[in-house]
Amino acid sequence: MKTILSGIQSSGKLHLGNYFGALRQHIQMQEEGDAFYFIANYHSLTSINDGEEIYKNTIDVALDYLALGLDPDKATFFAQSDVPQHAELAWILGTFCPVSLMEKGVAYKDKVAQGLNPNIGLFTYPILQAADILMYNADLVPVGKDQKQNIEICRDLAGKFNHNYGEEYLKLPEPHILESVAVVPGLDGQKMSKSYGNTIGIFDEGKELKKKVMSIETDSTPLDEPKDPESCNVFALIKLFADEEKQNEIAEKYRAGGYGYGHAKNELLGMIEEYFAEARARRKELAEDLDTVRDILKEGGKKARTRAEKVMEPVREATGLFKTYDYRS
Numbered sequence: 001m002k003t004i005l006s007g008i009q010s011s012g013k014l015h016l017g018n019y020f021g022a023l024r025q026h027i028q029m030q031e032e033g034d035a036f037y038f039i040a041n042y043h044s045l046t047s048i049n050d051g052e053e054i055y056k057n058t059i060d061v062a063l064d065y066l067a068l069g070l071d072p073d074k075a076t077f078f079a080q081s082d083v084p085q086h087a088e089l090a091w092i093l094g095t096f097c098p099v100s101l102m103e104k105g106v107a108y109k110d111k112v113a114q115g116l117n118p119n120i121g122l123f124t125y126p127i128l129q130a131a132d133i134l135m136y137n138a139d140l141v142p143v144g145k146d147q148k149q150n151i152e153i154c155r156d157l158a159g160k161f162n163h164n165y166g167e168e169y170l171k172l173p174e175p176h177i178l179e180s181v182a183v184v185p186g187l188d189g190q191k192m193s194k195s196y197g198n199t200i201g202i203f204d205e206g207k208e209l210k211k212k213v214m215s216i217e218t219d220s221t222p223l224d225e226p227k228d229p230e231s232c233n234v235f236a237l238i239k240l241f242a243d244e245e246k247q248n249e250i251a252e253k254y255r256a257g258g259y260g261y262g263h264a265k266n267e268l269l270g271m272i273e274e275y276f277a278e279a280r281a282r283r284k285e286l287a288e289d290l291d292t293v294r295d296i297l298k299e300g301g302k303k304a305r306t307r308a309e310k311v312m313e314p315v316r317e318a319t320g321l322f323k324t325y326d327y328r329s
Contacts, residue, residue, distance in 0.1 A: 017192030082301030
């Protein structure tokens with residue numbers, strides 16, 4: 001079976017962009033190979049320095065995944081911090097990484113432009129991400145389109161390491177990107193992102209959900225006039241939930257006139273509520289049993305550490321490093 005690897009940061013409430021761009025793929029692909037999915041709480045430290053917040057976010061991401069259908073019997077599900085080999089390999093890879101390679105990082109520049117603190121962790125983020133991937137000899141890495149460069153950096157670092165030591169110690173992965181959902185629009189039409197404050201949470205409900213949906217930006221075309229569905233932020237989100245027949249039906253209403261953006265927003269609101277209803281109920285049940293959630297992460301961490309050691313032992317031998325204790329104990 002192919003090994004599938006991906007992770008998601010515990011840096012805040014997960015939103016529709018996270019779901020359609022990543023989580024849905026992850027859950028579908030747990031049936032297709034040997035899947036490793038982790039909560040990237042090391043990475044979250046690049047933007048959050050509050051320990052309680054990091055911990056709460058980690059548990060919240062676990063609840064979201066499990067509620068949406070991740071099966072810990074089918075996928076290895078764990079917190080990044082439970083596998084210290086990630087940080088160990090990142091340091092080793094960092095010694096093979098030219099500063100100029102990090103300076104070309106588009107994701108780093110974008111995040112700084114959004115106002116994030118330009119710390120060294122953020123700057124070297126792709127090195128830790130490379131370690132995350134290479135640790136499990138991943139064949140496929142389902143990621144968003146904006147992470148394509150980081151996969152290329154990962155392949156470059158693995159290639160440098162292998163070339164230096166004369167063997168294929170680290171397997172070069174391939175990205176897996178679904179172009180149709182690579183970018184999910186936010187309330188303002190930009191890419192949905194916590195950094196922009198334009199998100200709709202996966203498990204938002206009630207007044208909070210309605211307020212966000214009704215605040216989606218639209219143009220000022222009057223109610224009676226025809227409208228172009230393909231240029232509308234509301235319709236772009238409707239397309240994520242509706243089948244082709246329903247999409248065509250709503251598109252015709254746009255073009256016919258007499259159908260306002262308020263009508264479209266109400267249809268979208270109903271779709272979101274219905275789509276996540278079962279998962280929302282499941283999440284509430286799981287939230288009442290956090291011991292089980294923590295046990296799932298603990299067991300996933302044990303499995304991940306065992307797998308990680310299979311990569312790290314020959315890497316340590318090649319680099320002349322050694323350890324005097326067992327990570328698995």
